[in-house]
Amino acid sequence: MEEIVKHSDVLSLHIPLTSETRQMVNDEYFFHFRKPFFFINTARGEIVSTASVLKAIENKKILAAGLDVLETEKFPALAQQNWYQELVASGKILLTPHVGGWTFDSYRKISEVLAQKLEELRLGH
Numbered sequence: 001m002e003e004i005v006k007h008s009d010v011l012s013l014h015i016p017l018t019s020e021t022r023q024m025v026n027d028e029y030f031f032h033f034r035k036p037f038f039f040i041n042t043a044r045g046e047i048v049s050t051a052s053v054l055k056a057i058e059n060k061k062i063l064a065a066g067l068d069v070l071e072t073e074k075f076p077a078l079a080q081q082n083w084y085q086e087l088v089a090s091g092k093i094l095l096t097p098h099v100g101g102w103t104f105d106s107y108r109k110i111s112e113v114l115a116q117k118l119e120e121l122r123l124g125h
Contacts, residue, residue, distance in 0.1 A: 005032040010040065017044035023071075025049060030056040036063045042100025045069035051083045057092045064092045068100035 004011070011033075015021055025041075025048040039062045041048050050071055056062040070087075072078050087093060 001032075006034050008033065008037050009035075010038045012040040013043040013047060015043050015047065017046055021047045023047070023049055026052045027055060030061050033061060036060055038063050038065070040066040040068075042066075042068040045071040045073060050081070050087060053093075054083055054086050054090065057090060062092075064094070066094045066096070068096045069098055070095075073098065 013025070021044075023046065027049070030052060039053065039056075045067075048067075048071065050067075053062060053065055053067070057065065070078065072081050078084060081087075087095075
């Protein structure tokens with residue numbers, strides 16, 4: 001971590017959600033970075049404090065962020081978060097609909113499973 005916080009231009013998270021990683025990326029975490037960087041989270045939303053990302057952008061610690069996941073993702077709960085309006089208004093955050101792990105093969109597999117389930121329903125199995 002010492003090297004990461006000293007030299008990173010981009011931080012991209014690809015870690016599982018565990019009891020150790022839940023809310024790991026917060027104000028304290030961002031404090032240690034020595035220079036402004038780009039932040040990407042395609043892992044799990046609950047690893048990152050969205051309020052901390054917004055604060056780090058405001059303080060120019062994060063140059064811009066790409067968030068494929070959020071700690072709260074579904075409406076109406078998402079719109080009720082105290083950081084929601086700031087998230088929507090930020091011109092420094094790109095939101096994607098939790099598709100960071102999609103590949104051609106994973107999309108094809110999902111489509112095949114769905115087609116199989118529809119066929120089973122049609123045949124009454």
